[in-house]
Amino acid sequence: MADKYIDIETLKYLLYDVHQLEEVLDADRFVDHDKESLELFIDAVKDFSDRELFPFIKEMDDHPAYYKDGEIIVHEQVGVMMKKGGEMGLISGTFDYDAGGLQLPMMAYTAxxxxxxxxxxxxxGYAGLTIGSAELIVHFGNKELNDKYVPKMLSGEWGGTMCLTEPQAGSSLSDVVTKAIPTDSEYYKISGQKIFISGGDHQYADNFVHLVLARIEGAPAGTKGISLFVVPKKRFDDKDDLVSNDVTTVADFQKLGQKGYCTTHLGFGDTNDCHGWLVGEAHQGLKYMFMMMNGARIAVGRGAAAIATAAYQASLQYAKERPQGRKLTSTGKKNPEQGQTLIINHPDVRRMLMQQKVVAEGSLSLVLLASKYFDLKETLQDKVEIEKYSLLLELIIPMVKTYPSEMGAEAVSNGLQVLGGYGFCTDFILQQYYRDIRIFPIYEGTTGIQSQDLLGRKLLMENGKALQLLTEEVMKTIQDASKYDDIRSYANRLGEKLQLTQKVIGSLVAYAKKGDFERFLSDATPFMEFFSTITMSWIWLEIAVNAKKSIISGSKNHSEDFYESKIHAMRFYFKYELPKTTGLAEILFDNEVLTIATEKEFLG
Incomplete structure (x- = not known):
């Protein structure tokens, strides 16, 4: 087990110095908060995580959540997470004071x-899903639903879930068949099944409030006929006592990773006595759910970045302690009489560790940037500025969800490789991180779905205005970087990649203009990798510019070695990651079609 799972200095550097949390604190909403109070909050979370979370990660993998006699049995730390999460504001943090929240900036909550x-x-995740479902009720539910359910959810007494996926539908929500039949009372009768419901049941919550997508009887086909309902596991009777609401826990999925985070199969209305209450207007359920999806996708990117970070810390510690082999001498040969060297001194091990570092820290910076855009669009008063940050957020969200997930998995794989054979053994945690992170490219819309969203919707929305705004932000960083002799060449390289990006997008959009949308989107995933890699080079150049300015100004916030390590990481990214976009561009320019189904089948 590693001694360290996070570099708190880097987290605070990105939060305060690079992304300027205090700029967000100028908003009236956050008048009660300042840097010092938020620092205390973050330090308290770190202490809590040191005591109650980190020591149990391997134990929860060794003893997974499981189904027994109609219930899901989970590790006792789930109870600690929910209870302390309620007490410390880890669930209620970003909610309004009126709802019982702390009105924290999304940036601070994300950190x-x-x-x-x-x-x-x-x-x-147990607290996170409760947050998501409570947000839906707060934003779209009536006063009665808010008063009845939200307080106990934010306190951690009750859990919450979001129930979208069905056995026959998967990600295709237009095929949802869960029924909602109107009654003479204010509730509907709900019947159907939902699968892959994270945190859907356990013994440490007195009740669960499920936010369920269902189709009211007679509703239009497709996504336009889907409504959203509050469906508690237990409902209040006429005496305000909790009684069964005909919600059945059918099973728990046994998984490759995240074994301590239960994933349930739920049944609704097996005895025709499941009551659900409409949230907002009928047939608007999918719109409501997706209005909350930006936060959920930031959370996925955040989680993947966090696992990549913990894996980097574990493999870095191992490399600093493991002696093996000898360094090459000036003759190009090894001296057998020379003592063994630590593996961190081998160039290829250093390459793998640096790849982990740039992916983990870059992903964290991207997630914090998305959180800042979220805060700004919610708190600024100027309509032009609100539109700007709303569009920027919409454009980067698919990358925020995807890059940390896909590249995080690759980074953790490198971490496992650093350990060699021991990395494959259960005595060391890298293999667990490798299994845990693999679900993140699937959560909240797979990589393929995110890629089609990026290329097919986000780049083209508002006639490409979001792309224009992002390009302007990148150009500001390029101009700043060009002032410094030792990083000017990297700014020039990024400028060249921006020009390449315009050519690639123009080539692909030509298919859409001709009405060939299948061809337009057929290489959306390679485009996601291409565009994300260039976006991340901007993220790293921005960090390097900040570090360079700090060195020149003599900033004492961090050591000069710390700042120089960030510039070194940027250089590594530009040498080893950014050049991959040349090959990806070649794929995207190629007009040969090989993946669209035709009358002849080549997969057999």
Whole structure:
């Protein structure tokens, strides 16, 4: 077990110095908060994570959640997570005071949740799904639903879930068949099944409030006929006592990773006595659910970045302690009489560790940037500025969800490789991180779905205005970087990649203009990798510019070695990651079609 799971200095550097949390604190909403109070909150979360989360991560993998006699049995730390999460504001943090929240900036909440995810990625999801379902009720539910359910959810007494997926539908929500039949009372009769419901049942919550997508009887086909319902596991009777609401826990899925985070199969209305209450207007359920999806996708990117971070810390510690082999001499040969060297001194091990570092820290910076855009669009008063940050957020969200997930998995794989044979053994945690992170490219819309969203919707929305705004932000960084002799060449390289991006997008959009949308989107996933890699080079150049300015100004916030390590990481990214976009561009320019189904079948 590693001694360390996070570099708190880097987290605070990115939060305060690079992304300027205090700029967000100028908003009236956050008048009660300042840097010092938020620092205390983050430090308290770190202490809590050190005591109650990190020591149990391996134990929760060894003893997974399981189904028994109609219930899901989970590790006792789930109870600690929910109870302490309620007491410390880890659930209510970003909610309004009126709802019982702390009105924290999303940036501060994201930083605190990142610490928890890195400490033990099996636990924060229980609170996270409760947050998501409570947000839906707060934003779209009536006063009665808010008064009845939200307080106990934010306190951690009750859990919450979001129930979208069905056995026959998967990600295709237009095929949802769960029924909602109107009654003479204010509720509907709900019947159907939902699968892959994270945190859907356990013994440490008195009740569960499920937010269920269902189709009211007679509703239009497709996504336009889907409504959203509050469906509690237990409902209140006429005496305000909790009684069964005909919600059945059918099973728990046994998984490759995140074994301590239960994933349930739920049944609704097996005895025709399941009551559900409509949230907002009928047939608007999918719109409501997806209005909350930006936060959910930031959370997925955050979780993946956190696992990649913990894996980097574990493999870095191992490399600093493991002696093996000898360094090459000036003659190009090894001296057998020379003592063994630590593996961190071998160039290829250093390459793998640096790849982990740039993916983990870059992903965290991207997630914090998305959180900042979220805060700004919610708190600024100027309509032009609100539109700007809303569009920027919409454009980067698919990358925020995808890059940390896909590249995080690759980074953790490198971490496992650093350990060699021991990395494959259960005595060391890298193999667990490798299994845990693999679900993240699937959560909240797979990589393929995110890629089609990026290329097919986000780049083209508002006639490409979001892309224009992002390009302007990148150009600001390029101009700043060009002022410094030792990083000017990297700014020039990024400028060249921006020009390549315009050519690639123009080539692909030509198919859409001709009405050949299948061809337009057929290489959406390679485009996601291409565009994300260039976006991340901007993220790293921005970090390097900040570090360079700090060195020149003589900033004492961090050591000069710390700042120089960030510039070195940027250089590594530009040498080893950014050049991959040349090959990806070649794929995207190629007009040969090989993946669209035709009358002849070549997969057999």
């Amino acid at each position: 605190s949740a990142f610490i928890q995810d890195a400490a033990n990625n099996h636990l924060p």
